[in-house]
Amino acid sequence: MFHFDRDLHIPEIDLWIDSTHVKPFGFVSHAHSDHLARHKKILCTPATKAFALQRIKNPHTFLTLNFGEELSIGDYQISLHPAGHILGSAQILLSKNGQRLLYSGDFRISDSPVAEAFEFVQADVLIMETTFGKPHYKMPPRTEVEAELIDLCHSALKQGKTPVVFGYSLGKGQEALKILTDAGLPVEVDESIARFLPVFEEHGIHFADYRIFNPNHWGDAVVLLPTHFRFQRFYRNLANSYTIYLSGWGMDPDAKYRFGVDKVLPLSDHADYEQLFQLVETVKPSEVYCTHGFPEFVQDLNAAGFKAAVLE
Ligand SMILES: [Zn+2]
Structure with a gap:
């Protein structure tokens, strides 16, 4: 369903995910600059669009989706779900013939007064950020x-x-x-x-x-x-x-x-070590791919019985 070569790509619908290089069609999970580029067409939430318009000059077109709304492209159904990282931040769920791929983007499960509450979504394949993937990153309440x-x-x-x-x-x-x-x-x-x-x-x-x-x-x-x-x-x-x-x-x-x-x-807008595990345990994917993190976290997932690998 996906291909990774420095950037994450869904070849059948030519959708690029959080690419920082300009692409014809890109999903932007949230408006932090390390996830944003002037793609010709940007798929994102309305809040991410509003932030992006303040950050990038001369954007092309936006295709906005509200959380939970469904979009069909070819054989794919696409929906966005709150990631709890910053306002408008979204996970993207792509389904084709009953096979579900979830990309978390930057996420945080604990509540924030300035972001939508994180939503758990079931998927067969999970691609997740693992920034704080070491056990001592257990944030206080x-x-x-x-x-x-x-x-x-x-x-x-x-x-x-x-x-x-x-x-x-x-x-x-x-x-x-x-x-x-x-x-x-x-x-x-x-x-x-x-x-x-x-x-x-x-x-x-x-x-x-x-x-x-x-x-x-x-x-x-x-x-x-x-x-x-x-x-x-x-x-x-x-x-x-x-x-x-x-x-x-x-x-x-x-x-x-x-x-x-x-x-x-330690006021964090990323999941801590326990929340990273909580995501995998709740989504119950048959395969997990990890980005932005320590290789040790992949070993920890494998030791806990999950089939995990670094996205590379
Ligand atoms: Zn971010």
Whole structure:
């Protein structure tokens, strides 16, 4: 049903899956830039289309599918299902003659206040991302991580320091904004994160008051910035701050040195090790192919009795 040569391809309907090279017809699972290209025709959810329009210039045409809606192309039935990674992120299910192929894309099973809840789908073949496929990537419950984030920001402000929180401009940024503003903290958010908020509002995800960050004049609030701002001059000159980076890699003891911050909190938009296993155990595929991860995870799946391989 599929072919893989650097990119995932469904030859019979010439559909490319999450290719970063321009193709005639491509499925984009979500609007992170490592999954996005200016394909001539893009298959995606309406939210992914809205984000993609802010990220790529002169896109060609979109074919949008709502979650659960079915599309027929040739002998194939196609449907999209929430992946829980960021708003609009989708798994794609392709069926032909009763044979079902599921591609997870980036996914997260635990709930997020800014993304649709993950949906389990049955399939015969599963192609899945395995970013956190080592046992020590067992993320603490998100309520704990949220409480720690709020606490750290409160106590920094109390000590007269500026809490600076770093997250990706799409997904983690809005997730942090929601957590911080719902907790009643004053927040200044960078425009690169704020520009996506109207799409969230259109999807019924609302945010309390916040201010737009101004690098020349700021203070008395939590500052929420995209991750690459760590390399900007105003940030390097910053004194009296407490810096927090939001990432599942926070489970690694050396993460704060790697990211150059005071604290890395494991607020992740990817499945942790247990959720990766939970996906395979629930989907019960006869074959699993793993991408974006550690080869050890494939060995762990095989040891647990699944027929797994690295997608290559
Ligand atoms: Zn992603």
